[in-house]
Amino acid sequence: MGILIEVAPDLRLFLASRHRDGRVEAAVDGTSSLGHVVESLGVPLPEVGTLLLDGGHVSASHRPVDGEHVTVLAVSRPQPTPDPPRFLLDVHLGTVARRLRLVGVDAAYGNDLDDDTLIDMANEQRRILLTQDRGILRRRKLWFGAFVRGSRPDEQFDDLLDRFAPPLRPWTRCTACNGRLAPVAKDEIEHRLEPGTRRCHDEFARCQSCDRLYWKGAHHERLREIVNDARRMRHA
Missing domain, CATH: 3.10.20.30 (Beta-grasp domain)
Structure with a gap:
């Protein structure tokens, strides 16, 4: 029956x-x-x-x-999380990790982490593991995981903003390593700049973890669109 x-x-x-x-x-x-x-x-x-x-x-x-x-x-949306939520993304979600960092969300990522390492890292650092692997979500050892919906980064990013509604702090994290950005005076890093960049830009930020430099370069308008769309969705 x-x-x-x-x-x-x-x-x-x-x-x-x-x-x-x-x-x-x-x-x-x-x-x-x-x-x-x-x-x-x-x-x-x-x-x-x-x-x-x-x-x-x-x-x-x-x-x-x-x-x-x-x-x-x-699960209800937005889903309750630790405040603020911290994420760990699996190997297939690198683009989404960079977008989360762009809007200031703490998003760890590694393209060489196996399932056991991901689970241990998520548990130890109290990060929400984001994945499209249903098998890893069935592991009882995992403290908090979530399936990311969508086949394209745009869809996946929107799904996460809708599900978790994380606080947004754009332009505060390094998109390469997830470290925090801080303003840096031009004269401190001028020796590292190409002539065109030195001539056209005066405002810079530097990652406090990996030392990467940021400025409003050729891709800034596209990045600003992503940030503005995220803000609109967050407050819709």
């Missing part, structure tokens, strides 16, 4: 194509938890906000029995 599970629209992307209407008849064995049953359908528990059993709240540890009707709801 089993149980009937209704999955909210925001979570149906995780279901097999035959279940994309959100209604699934699932077998139960009297031993497995409801959380295990939900994850067996492809839905990572970190993406689940509320489980309802016949209309009332129930925990993921509940052991379902035949005939029950379960509703699976997505």
Whole structure:
């Protein structure tokens, strides 16, 4: 007989194509938890906000029995986080990491970190692990993870701003290493500048971690568009 599970629209992307209407008849064995049953359908528990059993709240540890009707709801948006939220992005989200840094969000990233290292780093530094790998989100050891929706960086960036609504402090972080930027006098770094840059620019910032220099160069207008779009979305 089993149980009937209704999955909210925001979570149906995780279901097999035959279940994309959100209604699934699932077998139960009297031993497995409801959380295990939900994850067996492809839905990572970190993406689940509320489980309802016949209309009332129930925990993921509940052991379902035949005939029950379960509703699976997505996490609320904006999702509560430590203040301020700090993120760690996996290898496939480098562009999104740079955009988060551009708007002043603490976003760690490494393109050579395996799953175990990512989990350990997220746990030790209390960072929210952002990924599109459902397998890593199912690891019970991970303290806080989130699936990033979208196939393009624009979509992924917007999804994160919508989900977490982080405070924005544009132009305060190094897009290369996530370090903090500080203004620096031109005469201190003039010897490092190309002649054209020295001639055309007077305001500079320097990363306090990696010593990289920043100024309003050729790409500034495009970057400012990204910042302005993020601000509009944050206050929509």
